Amino acid sequence: VTTRAVPAHGPAAALAVAADYLRLTKPRVVVLLLVTTAAAMFIAARGVPDRWLLLWTMVGGYLAAGGAGAINHYIDRDIDRHMGRTDARPLVAGRVSPVRALVFGIVLGALSAVVLTAFANALAAALALVGLALYVGVYTLWLKRTTFHNIVIGGAAGAVPPLVGWAAVTGSLGLEAWILFAIIFYWTPPHFWALSLVLKDDYAAAGVPMLPVVRGEEETRRQVLLWSLVMTAVSLLPVAAGYAGAFYMAAALVLGGVFCVCAWLLWRRRGLGMARLTFHYSLVYLALLFVALAVDVA
Amino acid sequence: MRDLAIVLAIALALPALVLIVRDVVAAADPAAGRADRLLHVVWSAVPVVLLVVLMVLAVRG
Numbered sequence: 125v126t127t128r129a130v131p132a133h134g135p136a137a138a139l140a141v142a143a144d145y146l147r148l149t150k151p152r153v154v155v156l157l158l159v160t161t162a163a164a165m166f167i168a169a170r171g172v173p174d175r176w177l178l179l180w181t182m183v184g185g186y187l188a189a190g191g192a193g194a195i196n197h198y199i200d201r202d203i204d205r206h207m208g209r210t211d212a213r214p215l216v217a218g219r220v221s222p223v224r225a226l227v228f229g230i231v232l233g234a235l236s237a238v239v240l241t242a243f244a245n246a247l248a249a250a251l252a253l254v255g256l257a258l259y260v261g262v263y264t265l266w267l268k269r270t271t272f273h274n275i276v277i278g279g280a281a282g283a284v285p286p287l288v289g290w291a292a293v294t295g296s297l298g299l300e301a302w303i304l305f306a307i308i309f310y311w312t313p314p315h316f317w318a319l320s321l322v323l324k325d326d327y328a329a330a331g332v333p334m335l336p337v338v339r340g341e342e343e344t345r346r347q348v349l350l351w352s353l354v355m356t357a358v359s360l361l362p363v364a365a366g367y368a369g370a371f372y373m374a375a376a377l378v379l380g381g382v383f384c385v386c387a388w389l390l391w392r393r394r395g396l397g398m399a400r401l402t403f404h405y406s407l408v409y410l411a412l413l414f415v416a417l418a419v420d421v422a
Numbered sequence: 423m424r425d426l427a428i429v430l431a432i433a434l435a436l437p438a439l440v441l442i443v444r445d446v447v448a449a450a451d452p453a454a455g456r457a458d459r460l461l462h463v464v465w466s467a468v469p470v471v472l473l474v475v476l477m478v479l480a481v482r483g
Contacts, residue, residue: 267465271461271462271465272449273462273465273466276465276468276469277465277468299476299479299480302476303476303480306472306473306476309469309472310469310473339449343445346445347442347445350438350441350442350445351438351442353434353435353437353438354434354435354438354439354442354469354473356434357430357431357432357433357434357435357438358431358435358473358476360427360428360430360431360434361427361431361476361477361480363423363424363427364424364427364428364431364477364480364481365479365480365483366424366483369423370423373423373426373427377430
């Protein structure tokens with residue numbers, strides 16, 4: 125566990141506290157989710173959506189995902205202390221009390237419902253809460269500590285943001301929206317399993333049954349490759365469904381091709397460096413894929 | 423363009439999906455209780471069913 129000295133009073137102390145609460149919302153993860161929400165809104169609007177609707181949907185989306193992140197910090201504080209990646213988190217380091225983190229997360233979730241209902245619509249608000257419930261209830265509380273399917277099924281929580289964006293613009297959900305959901309759903313396993321290869325020892329120490337812990341590194345590398353192929357296939361569904369064109373198809377094939385090459389090299393046992401590269405590329409992949417689809421359709 | 427996307431999507435997904443299903447079936451724990459075995463089947467089936475349904479709907483347009 126690492127700690128850092130902060131002044132007890134004054135602006136610096138206030139900033140340090142604010143930074144810790146911001147950390148509870150997992151801002152780096154949430155920003156990627158918001159890219160998919162925004163892209164879905166451009167696609168649903170077939171152009172630039174209403175600016176205020178876009179802004180408030182981003183705010184509501186951040187509050188919902190950030191609230192889920194804060195509640196996740198609260199629930200996982202016992203295992204976070206066993207992992208190098210998480211042992212400096214505000215709760216583990218004692219800078220934020222568990223109860224305050226839990227209340228903070230619940231308040232953010234409630235605020236997201238208020239903001240989305242007031243400035244978008246009830247469906248968008250309900251979907252944001254469904255995403256929060258999936259992340260907290262299904263992934264964090266149930267599957268994460270019980271089965272190696274945790275990432276596959278839990279990935280549904282991270283796939284909800286484009287549904288929120290779509291619903292905010294159209295007030296409904298159609299096939300196009302569910303295809304966006306599926307792109308993230310099938311992207312999540314190869315994305316996260318690449319990271320879990322790097323963190324295998326941490327997960328083992330914390331008793332979390334991630335795929336590399338339960339079925340070994342070799343099997344995980346193989347699954348990353350197989351799921352990368354499925355993910356690339358799913359990324360072509362917007363064209364197959366007839367709502368995206370040549371530009372997006374070329375982008376999906378190039379981006380997916382690079383992903384599969386990374387996964388192939390990872391499978392060929394190129395060490396943890398390849399796992400790190402695959403993980404970092406997967407973040408770029410998802411953002412660029414959604415931007416490409418938004419550019420093509422909008 | 424649309425036909426090419428459909429062919430590529432099926433060609434990429436089908437072999438990988440077959441191998442994933444085979445691996446998941448092989449990973450079932452025979453010593454697990456009935457409820458755990460049932461959950462294993464359910465969790466394994468979700469991504470397969472979702473993909474098949476989406477592909478059928480996408481192809482039907």
